[in-house]
Amino acid sequence: MPRFSVIVPAYRVQAYLHECLDSVSGQSFKDFEIIVVDDGSPDACGAIADEYAGRDHRFSVVHLPENTGLGPARNAGIAEASGDYLIFLDGDDTLLPDALRTIADRIAATGCPDVLVYDYTRVYWSGRTVRNQLAQHLTETGPPSFRLADRPELLKVLMVVWNKAYRREFVEAEGFTFPPGYYEDTPWTYPVLMAAGSIAVLDAVCVGYRQRRRGNILSTTSRRHFDVFDQYDRVFAFIDERPGLAVWRPVMFRRMLDHFSTLFTSHGRLPPGTRAEFFRRARAHCVRYRTPGAPVPRRARLRHGLFRLGAHRTYRLLWAAQQLGGVLRLRTASLRHAVRGALLQLHYRVQLRLPVRPHDAVFAAYWNRGYACNPAAIEAKARELVPGLRTSWICRPEHAHTVPTATRRLHPGTFRYWTALARSKYLVNNVNFDRRLVKRRGQVLLQTHHGTPLKTMGTDLVDRPAAAGSTDFDQLLRNIDKWDYSLSANLHSTLVWERTYPSAYTTLEYGYPRNDVFHRTDPREVARVRETLSVPEDCTAILYAPTHRDYRRSQRQGLDLERLLQVLGPRFVVLARSHYLYSAPKAPAGRSPHPWIIDVSDHPSLEALCLASDALITDYSSLMFDYANLDRPLVIHLDDSQAYEAARGTYFDLQTFPPGVVARSQDELFDIFTTDHWRGSRSAQLRAAFRARFCPYDDGYAAERVVRRVFLGETAGLPVPVPLKERRPVGTLPRQSAVRAPSDPSRAATASPVGD
Structure with missing residues (x-):
């Protein structure tokens, strides 16, 4: 059985x-x-x-x-x-x-x-x-x-x-x-x-x-919808045969009327000319089975009363009036929105005629999601170095709590927002501002970008419709023409940006300010972050951060994290970070979240998560370029390389020049962790070559170089990049039990510590 x-x-x-x-x-x-x-x-x-x-x-x-x-x-x-x-x-x-x-x-x-x-x-x-x-x-x-x-x-x-x-x-x-x-x-x-x-x-x-x-x-049009009357006859017959169930009769009566009302008002179910007949039969059921007692919401009382009275025409008239009222409300809201939009744009045009404020700066990141990335690092350093600077941050209301108290918050689509865009001298973003932005004489727009380009970007997407989607390339070029400066982390980025975002801006090859924290954070602060994330003190934390897939409409988690933890053992946790374009990884249906899988998708600082982790698993995410600065193990999981290359494309072969060990399947990734190759000498060699190529300027002074050049106008005397060999990225406090005990005792003496 x-x-x-x-x-x-x-x-x-x-x-x-x-x-x-x-x-x-x-x-x-x-x-x-x-x-x-x-x-x-x-x-x-x-x-x-x-x-x-x-x-x-x-x-x-x-x-x-x-x-x-x-x-x-x-x-x-x-x-x-x-x-x-x-x-x-x-x-x-x-x-x-x-x-x-x-x-x-x-x-x-x-x-x-x-x-x-x-x-x-x-x-x-x-x-x-x-x-x-x-x-x-x-x-x-x-x-x-x-x-x-x-x-x-x-x-x-x-x-x-x-x-x-x-x-x-x-x-x-x-x-x-x-x-x-x-x-x-x-x-x-x-x-x-x-x-x-x-x-x-x-x-x-x-x-x-x-x-x-x-x-x-x-949903089809048919007289078979009249079967609903026979079905409720059977429900009430069942109740009548069992006196102990009589308490449910008022509830069933109310639900029956709700069901009838839904059918009667649904478009396309009842054949033309049958609504009056349906209403008569509904009224007969009301008379036959009426059992007061169940509470009826106020909005449903009138419908039920009209059914009981058989007021077919009145019901249809009120239903039509309700439909018309809904249409009118939608149109009124649309008109109100259009009027407000017109007033905002009129206000903006007036503000454009007023003087630019030389001490005002506006910052934003990730389509107004919150205080983050390169703009956040630049904003903090600008407040420190530029006398009298007033800074504002554009964010949606739900992200306002991420903005420092010393910085004014601006909500998109408000009069203050358009005033700031029209009159602030400095405009800083890691994506483009509103397409309606008019770049004025005297304004300075700094495009910081938000990652070193591995995947195909900008005008290179013209021939890649799966990745480009609905991109308006003419509008993209108009946005690019507003840039005064384009920030670059390395020569590779410079060459890509200048080709794919062609315009007359000046490239600042200064490094990424968001990575300054990797060199300027105290280990005790790292320990505090781990504690807030509920990472046990004696555990090794693996950050899992995949990127999105342009060729999929719905995203899936590419790695079985529970199986990974079975391979890693009890002294490991996984910090699961989903891409901001889709939802966080969930536990399988019905299961409670795994105690050692910590969902960090909503954490406001990706840099803090990098500092709190001991290693990174990613795929094509540009996070690998930032994480390499920490000189901690990276594992690249590429289980769909052919599909990804066909849909999005990359600027170099990641499998040929990776920042760490590459796994081409889930089982291969598990083997990499089982054998400790993920943190072995080969991993360290690959990471060193990767850092030398892509991290020449990420030394903890990138934000200062940007602020002195853009806000203070200094072109000489900027901080000279610290040589790679002299850099000391922040570590974590020693944790005696952080290394997994090898399953094979013969390998115990050769197991390398976290971070090589």
Whole structure:
């Protein structure tokens, strides 16, 4: 007897069935059977199911002679099921990786309840995913299992069959079956939850609910939407047969009216000319099943009252008025936005006619995300060295807390913002300012960039549409023409910037100010940062910071961090830093975050994370050029080099000239750590050559060179770059237990310390 029977009805889903069945067969939990019900599908669903059954004994196929609908197809699957629990999965949906293991663990932890309710995410055709917005009702607080009366808010979660696991003996004892027709989930899910002796919840996404571009079958125009009346007849009949469930009658009455209202006002479901008939039948159900008692939100009271009165025309009139009101509100908001925008631009034009303020400077970074990168280092040094300088930082409100108190905060799109752009003498950014910026005579614009270019940039992207996306290259060139200075960290950057960003600016090959902290931070401050990150004192911290992929619409984590930690051992932690263009790495569905995987994606300072770590794993990220300044081990993980090169391209072959050991697969990376090659002599040799080429000016004085040249106008006497051999990048406080004990005792004497 398997633990789970996964029942998959299939009708006209041939384009999605492979993905659905693969998502089940590939589960890490193996104790299950899969019953595919070919519901008389005219396409290849039956053949696809037979193909899986032919090569995997866990698959069985039921071929129905004609299309019967989801309900009877699921009944046919139940008749063949032998598992402890029934799980239903539509043929165009998927189980997330590890979903069955997560469900099995939760069932065991909650005492094998009659029903386990789990979460889902909507998966759109574009690849975008959106988690269930009512997930808060699945929090695993309170008793492990309960009755519906203890947590009635569960009824607010989408009432479908496929977000639950059902104990088969409970289903058979109660005689639950699916009825024919549309909305077959309604007379199944409500009775199941009301009758269940024990319910448990799982606060984890287990199902990917596919959102087809043209919607599902319930979005089609058909008289079969009238089946909803028969389905609620079955719900109330179930309640009437069990007097103990009478307490749920008012709740079901209210939910029935909400359902009717949704159907009545949905565009494209009811055929033309049938709304009056639908309303009459809805009113008849109101009269038949009316049971006051359940609280009704204020906004729904009028709708319910009109249903009970049968006021069809009044309902439609109010509905039309509501729709019109929504349109008017949108148009009013749009008009208000346009008027405000026009006033802001008028204000800006007036400010452009007023004198430039010679002691004002405006800074920004990463499209107004917060105080960071080269502009932040320059701003701090400018306040220190330039007498009377007033600095402002452009950031969105949610990032205002990152800005020093001595610096004025400017929110984009405000009158103060446009005033500062019009009248400040100095404009500093690591990306471009608003395209509407008018560069005035007397203003100085410094472009600092935000990394040494490995990946293809600027006008070199013209022939790379996957990476360029919707880039307006004409606008890009207009932005470049506003630059007075372009900051460069090395000769390689200078050559790339001057070719890909062609204009008449002056290049300042001074190094990157953001890297000054690598030479000017006290080790005790590094220890404090590690403590705030909850890095144990005796652990080695590995920073994992991959870049984004232009050729993917949805990003995935390229490295199994939990497996990496199994390889590393108990005295290691991983600081996981996702790229700012996509979300942070998450634990597999249903699992708590690994205690030694610390998500640092929201940490305001990447430089602080570098200082707090003992080594870096990255791929094509320009972070490698900065991290090399610390002279700590780097490991490059390139498991998609062909795809990346084809889509984005690079300026040199990273595998030929890397800053450390290169892994071309996940298994190869694990071997590098198992054998300690990641911090061996070869790693040190590669890093030294890399530093010599790309870090000639990052000596702790880059910000001072920039400020003296741009803000003070000094061209002579700037700090001379410190030779590489004389630099002493900040270390970390000694940690006796930081080195992993080698698994092979014979290697114990040769294990090299962190940082070579």
